[in-house]
Amino acid sequence: MMNNSWPVIQTNLKNRLNPGIYQVWIKPLEGECDSRTLRLTAPNSFVASWVKDRLLDAIVKAAEEVLGFTPSISVHGATTKKQSSSPAPHTLSGSSTQPLQETHLGLPILPRKPVRTDFSWKFSFNDFVVGQSNEMAFMASHNFATQTFASDQLFLCSGPGLGKTHLIQAIGKAVAKASNRDHIRTIYLTAEEFANQMVHALKSRTIDHFKALYRDHTDILLLEDINFLQGKEKMQDELLATIKSLQSHGKKIVLTSSCLPKDLDRINPELSSRFCQGFISTITPPDFETRARIIRYKSKKYHVVIPDDVEELLAYKLSKDVRQLESCLHNLILKAQLLKENICQEMALQILQNYECSITGMDLQQIVSFICKAYDISAQELASRSRKKRNVLARNTAFFLARKYTDLSLEKIGKQFNRRHSTVLKGINFVKREISKKTHIGLQLEQTINKVAC
Secondary structure (H helix, E strand, O other): OHHHHHHHHHHHHHHHOOHHHHHHHHOOOEEEEEOOEEEEEEOOHHHHHHHHHHOHHHHHHHHHHHHOOOOEEEEEEOOOOOOOOOOOOOOOOOOOOOOOOOOOOOOOOOOOOOOOOOOOOOOOHHHOOOOOOOHHHHHHHHHHHOOOOOOOEEEEEEOOOOOHHHHHHHHHHHHHHHHHHHOOOEEEEEHHHHHHHHHHHHHOOOHHHHHHHHHOOOOEEEEEOHHHHOOOHHHHHHHHHHHHHHHHOOOEEEEEEOOOHHHOOOOOHHHHHHHOOOEEEEEOOOOHHHHHHHHHHHHHHOOOOOOHHHHHHHHHHOOOOHHHHHHHHHHHHHHHHHHOOOOOHHHHHHHHOOOOOOOOOOOHHHHHHHHHHHHOOOHHHHOOOOOOHHHHHHHHHHHHHHHHHOOOOHHHHHHHOOOOHHHHHHHHHHHHHHHHHOOHHHHHHHHHHHOOOO
16 A cells, blocks of 8 residues: 555645645656655656755655655655665655765756646636626636637736635636647746746756746746745846747736736836736725625535624625635634534624724715615615604714714714704714613614624
């Protein structure tokens, strides 16, 4: 069984590592297992050295999960003599009399014949929730992946956690399906990984192989977080040359960044100009409706029903970062499962204390919109002379929130609702009194107000 363990360990690593790291450094390795030793053979000594320096811990952990014990691991290049395995886990030792031979060092490059990449893409277009904030980026990415886009280059820009990684991986996944027919060669990695590979290639004098990988053996380059390259002139020069080469041969490029090209102040002007050459699309924080749809979609995937009041609470509180919203929802579901309790607003408020809630202030228009949703009334009813209980409670809650979250005077607040300042003050005091006494109405008011502030 040990002899057949390396493919299983590779699968484990494929699920752990970035797709680009797995494809370039792990997939080319050959493995042999016997007794309590795992011997890995790399295409050359450079790859062996890189794997030992950067990926040994990950390989050990993956092997432990598959084998049930910690094996001794050795890594050697195909052109070198095998190193003796170390008796201690997490360490490697080589022969003191046989230094690594470096006559054929080089990065593992894709073969010259058409190949299909085999990345483990995490995201797809089918699980991307589209809203006003990301619709254009989604359409551009989808058309780019289906070869119907008019531009050979796409630049996606957004803050953290808003979906640019999701879209670039969705492009890669869609292209991977097409590659079964069209033999499209795709490379996906971050700018930091690109820079690290270049440094190793320079140190090992294999820069020609590095250049060939990205210029001659790539049809689509998917490069994330190019803002990382700010201030790194040599890396910028190499990326510029790579982009020029790919564009001259009609190849496609997708770039992501946390900044627009014009805001990358430590980037070579010519490289920045190249970034602007294709289609640029930004992703902004999602609106309330989109956030609510994300919650419904994710909870459906978890086979969990989220109460409406909890859905609204999460959507209101976590408005700037989709990743944080998903994390909060996941933690809420896990807590309910661990405690074997139903998900409720009180539990959601407890979970929200672990996150940075983005609503720290509201203007009057936002307050009116919030109150109308919370009490299911129109803005006209809210400002009307109606004395219906629901309308009065809604109006008093609006007074309370306006006083708390705006700098408006009592008189100006009253003017917005066709009321005198004395009526506004009376309504605010009513809310405070009912909440402090914890009456039935007070608990309802507190529950509504908690949707805005933890």
